[in-house]
Structures are given as structure tokens and as C-alpha cells.
Amino acid sequence: MSVPQGSCxxxxxxxEALLLDMATGLLALVKPEEELVLLGIRSRGLPLAERxxxxxxxxxxxxxxxxxxxxxxxxxxxxxxxxxxxxxxxxIPFTLKxxxxxxxxxxLYTGRTVRSAMDALLDHGRPRRVMLVVMAERSGRELPIQAxxxxxxxxxxxxxxxxxxxxxxxxxxxxxxxxx
Amino acid sequence: MTSxxxxxxxxxxxxxxxxxxxxxxxxxDQAQAFExxxxxxxxxxxxxxxxxxxxxxxxENSTRTRxxxxxxxxxxxxxxxxxxxxxxxxxxxxxxxxxxMNLQAMHPDLIVMRHSAPGAHTLLARHMKASIINAGDxxxxxxxxxxxDAYTLRKHFGRLxxxxxxxxxxxxNSRVVRSNLWLLNRMGAKVxxxxxxxxxxxxxxxxxxxxxxxxxxxxxxxxxxxxxxLRAQFERGTGAYIPGQGEYSRFYQLNPARMKRARKDxxxxxxxxxxxxxxxxxxxxxxxxxxxxxQVTNGVPVRMAVLFLLSHPHGEQVP
Numbered sequence: 001m002s003v004p005q006g007s008c009x010x011x012x013x014x015x016e017a018l019l020l021d022m023a024t025g026l027l028a029l030v031k032p033e034e035e036l037v038l039l040g041i042r043s044r045g046l047p048l049a050e051r052x053x054x055x056x057x058x059x060x061x062x063x064x065x066x067x068x069x070x071x072x073x074x075x076x077x078x079x080x081x082x083x084x085x086x087x088x089x090x091x092i093p094f095t096l097k098x099x100x101x102x103x104x105x106x107x108l109y110t111g112r113t114v115r116s117a118m119d120a121l122l123d124h125g126r127p128r129r130v131m132l133v134v135m136a137e138r139s140g141r142e143l144p145i146q147a148x149x150x151x152x153x154x155x156x157x158x159x160x161x162x163x164x165x166x167x168x169x170x171x172x173x174x175x176x177x178x179x180x
Numbered sequence: 181m182t183s184x185x186x187x188x189x190x191x192x193x194x195x196x197x198x199x200x201x202x203x204x205x206x207x208x209d210q211a212q213a214f215e216x217x218x219x220x221x222x223x224x225x226x227x228x229x230x231x232x233x234x235x236x237x238x239x240e241n242s243t244r245t246r247x248x249x250x251x252x253x254x255x256x257x258x259x260x261x262x263x264x265x266x267x268x269x270x271x272x273x274x275x276x277x278x279x280x281m282n283l284q285a286m287h288p289d290l291i292v293m294r295h296s297a298p299g300a301h302t303l304l305a306r307h308m309k310a311s312i313i314n315a316g317d318x319x320x321x322x323x324x325x326x327x328x329d330a331y332t333l334r335k336h337f338g339r340l341x342x343x344x345x346x347x348x349x350x351x352x353n354s355r356v357v358r359s360n361l362w363l364l365n366r367m368g369a370k371v372x373x374x375x376x377x378x379x380x381x382x383x384x385x386x387x388x389x390x391x392x393x394x395x396x397x398x399x400x401x402x403x404x405x406x407x408x409x410l411r412a413q414f415e416r417g418t419g420a421y422i423p424g425q426g427e428y429s430r431f432y433q434l435n436p437a438r439m440k441r442a443r444k445d446x447x448x449x450x451x452x453x454x455x456x457x458x459x460x461x462x463x464x465x466x467x468x469x470x471x472x473x474x475q476v477t478n479g480v481p482v483r484m485a486v487l488f489l490l491s492h493p494h495g496e497q498v499p
Binding site: 070079084089090091 | 186187188206209210212213214216217220221222223225226227228231488489492
């Protein structure tokens with residue numbers, strides 16, 4: 001999917017449909033015996049993980065535990081950040097041992113957030129396997145990391161920002177592309 | 181939680197006095213995030229201060245504060261050098277400035293210092309590029325103690341504003357009191373200072389007009405949400421101001437009889453080390469209302485928050 005700058009590739013009603021597709025796609029990727037847990041990467045990965053878990057529950061009938069991961073302390077650019085990094089709580093009130101952990105984030109771009117998230121995650125336990133699900137995937141990877149599943153794939157030139165909005169944080173759902 | 185755009189504007193933590201309510205809230209919120217790290221079942225270490233060098237420079241004895249800082253530094257993956265006054269060249273006549281210059285040559289990022297002279301930290305801050313953290317300076321300030329006290333109170337009550345806190349004992353010689361007065365006043369708590377007239381300087385009301393001073397402990401107990409007992413510091417000369425330890429205990433010891441006058445849900449704090457049987461009895465210090473060991477536990481995430489916020493680029497950089 002290629003979108004011009006400033007356009008709105010996904011509107012609020014489409015986002016719910018994308019989440020449902022992602023839930024269906026995710027169930028197809030895991031074996032029935034795997035115990036799934038979702039970890040949302042703060043900030044926007046968390047509400048997405050919670051909504052994805054609802055859809056998975058509706059589809060499979062089983063409740064899926066959801067936790068949150070704050071990756072600030074694991075960022076590789078922490079010392080170069082301008083302003084004070086604000087660390088928010090990581091909440092994983094369940095064991096990761098032998099589970100299939102699905103990391104959920106809004107956008108996959110350079111891959112550095114996911115690299116940090118994997119470091120953070122492994123400090124909490126040793127899962128059986130780790131998967132990555134994102135709402136929007138774009139090109140520009142700086143690390144050998146790829147998503148197992150993406151809501152949409154957008155082609156945008158460098159210097160542009162793909163922004164996922166979620167109603168829990170931004171008041172509305174949507175995906176936009178802006179010049180930055 | 182503070183907003184994403186907030187910038188902690190200080191390079192050093194020399195005291196609570198220069199901090200705004202927003203700065204204090206930011207530190208306490210960060211400490212909350214670090215408490216999660218400290219309570220993890222597995223790895224209680226995060227790489228946030230990797231490759232940063234922290235020097236612990238203690239010119240005065242301290243077990244609790246120093247260990248607490250060292251644990252905080254280790255949990256943040258910092259490189260640590262412990263520099264004890266006993267083993268240093270200070271005994272050979274080196275001045276504080278010389279010591280500072282020598283340390284500067286090793287390019288530390290943060291220096292945690294305890295020194296008996298108020299102002300030693302300001303002097304050091306002027307001569308060094310590193311961020312200076314005051315771990316206690318004479319009877320002037322002990323900012324991380326006040327922050328961990330506030331953190332403990334906020335965690336228990338969910339707020340600081342409007343809390344009624346009595347601070348009891350050797351007010352005159354206590355740096356903990358001064359830092360707590362700056363902090364609690366700024367955050368809207370109502371503080372009453374309690375102790376014998378010789379140990380509670382009236383002029384403190386000029387610096388902190390919002391406070392009450394009372395010499396009758398029994399009279400103020402019933403209305404307090406929290407009672408913070410101070411250590412009677414005979415090593416700092418408390419003895420010169422009071423007739424005797426027995427007399428002191430009779431009027432200002434927190435014991436079961438006095439606890440009966442207090443609200444059922446009152447909490448008892450003490451910065452330690454405790455003189456059991458002097459300012460507080462064991463049954464109160466170990467009783468159901470005490471948060472004394474919570475204070476010790478909370479000291480680590482609070483100090484992690486201080487180290488973390490100071491070790492990252494600052495805004496306009498006010499001291």
C-alpha cells in the first residue's frame with residue numbers, strides 16, 4: 001500500500017476491522033497447545049494489545065493475559081535523548097516461562113524499539129517464543145527484525161512519519177502519514 | 181504522571197530547597213517506575229546507567245544511605261567507585277578541592293557525597309563537571325531521605341497535600357527535618373514540629389511560615405496522619421540541650437501510651453538508626469503502624485530516580 005503524504009490510510013472504523021484480521025491471523029500462526037500472552041509496548045502498543053486480546057478471546061473463547069512493557073531504560077539512544085526520559089511502569093503480573101509472548105506495538109520502522117523491548121522482556125523471564133505484531137509496518141529497518149504480523153504495510157519515503165492514533169490515548173483511532 | 185515534555189531542570193541535587201513541586205512529583209513518579217524494577221522476580225537490574233561512572237564519596241559514616249545508594253547504582257548498571265575518607269589522602273592533608281580535582285581527572289558522571297560541612301557540595305559542584313548528589317551535609321540537608329519519606333507517605337496515603345505530619349525530637353541538629361520541611365511545605369502538607377524548646381529553634385518559622393511549633397507532644401498526637409520520630413543525636417550534641425535522656429523520653433518518646441492517643445491509622449516513620457527505648461519504644465517501632473522498614477526499601481527506587489534523572493541531559497540547567 002503506497003500512500004501520499006498527509007492522507008489518512010486508515011479511518012476509525014477500519015481500525016477495528018484490522019484488529020480483527022490481526023487476531024484471526026495470529027491464531028493461524030500459533031499451535032493450539034501454545035499459551036499466548038500479549039505484551040503491549042508503551043504507550044500505544046498497550047491499548048492495541050488490550051483490544052487485540054478482546055478479539056482473540058471472542059474468537060478462541062480463552063482469556064489472554066495482557067501486560068505492558070516500558071522500554072525507556074533499554075533504549076540504545078537513552079544518553080542522547082533531549083529532555084528527561086519518563087519511565088512508566090512495566091506490568092507483567094504473570095509468568096513468561098514456557099509462554100508464547102506476543103509483543104504488540106503501533107509502528108515498526110527502524111526496529112530499535114523492538115530490540116529494546118526484547119532486552120526488557122528477557123529480564124522478566126524466558127518465554128518459549130517471542131512474536132511481533134504491529135498495527136503498521138513501514139520500510140527503513142536498521143536492525144534484522146521483522147514483524148510476524150502487521151495490520152497494514154505502508155510505503156513512505158524517509159523524512160515522513162507514520163502515526164497510529166488510538167482512542168484510549170488520542171481520542172480517536174486512525175493511521176496518518178506526515179512529513180516531519 | 182508527569183507529561184512527556186517535562187524536563188528535569190537541575191544538574192545537581194544539593195538540597196530540596198531548589199526543587200519545584202513539579203520536580204518533586206517527577207522524582208516520585210520515576211521512583212514508582214523503579215520500584216517495579218526492584219520488585220521483579222528475576223533480574224532487578226536495568227541498563228539505564230551503563231557506562232556511567234558514579235563515585236560514592238563519604239566523609240562521614242553512613243551504612244544505610246551508602247548501601248542504599250550503592251544498590252541503586254548497581255540496579256542501574258553504573259560503574260561504581262567507593263571513596264572513603266579513612267583510606268584517602270585526606271588524612272595526608274589533601275583539601276576538598278584537591279580531592280575534587282583528582283576525581284575530576286577520572287571523569288565521573290555523578291558524585292554522591294556525604295560531608296559534615298554545609299556548603300561542601302556547592303563548592304564541589306562549582307569545581308566539577310559531574311552532577312553532585314547530596315547524601316547529607318552536616319545539619320543542613322539530606323534530600324534523598326526527604327524524598328523517600330515523601331514517597332513512603334504518598335504511597336501509603338495516595339497524596340501529600342493536606343497530610344498532617346508531626347516531626348518529633350531533635351529538630352535543631354537534624355538535616356532530615358530541613359529537607360522534609362522544604363518538601364512537605366512545597367507539596368501542601370501541614371507540618372508540626374515537636375520537641376523541647378531548646379531543640380526546636382523558633383526562627384524556623386521565619387523560613388517556613390506554614391509550620392506549627394509545639395512543645396507538648398501529647399496535645400498534637402490525636403490530629404496527626406503521620407508521626408516522624410527523629411533520632412536523638414547525642415553524637416551531634418543533643419545532650420547539651422536537654423537535662424537528660426530520662427527526661428527527654430518522658431516527654432517526647434513515642435510509646436504505647438502515646439499511641440493510644442493517636443488515630444488508629446496513624447503511621448510512624450523514623451529515618452534511622454533507631455535508639456530503641458529512647459525516642460521510640462520497640463513495641464511501637466516494630467508495631468503495626470510503623471513504616472520504618474518501608475522507608476528503607478523505598479530508599480532504593482527513590483535514589484535510582486535521582487541518579488537517573490540527573491544523568492540525562494538537562495534543560496536550562498539551574499543548580
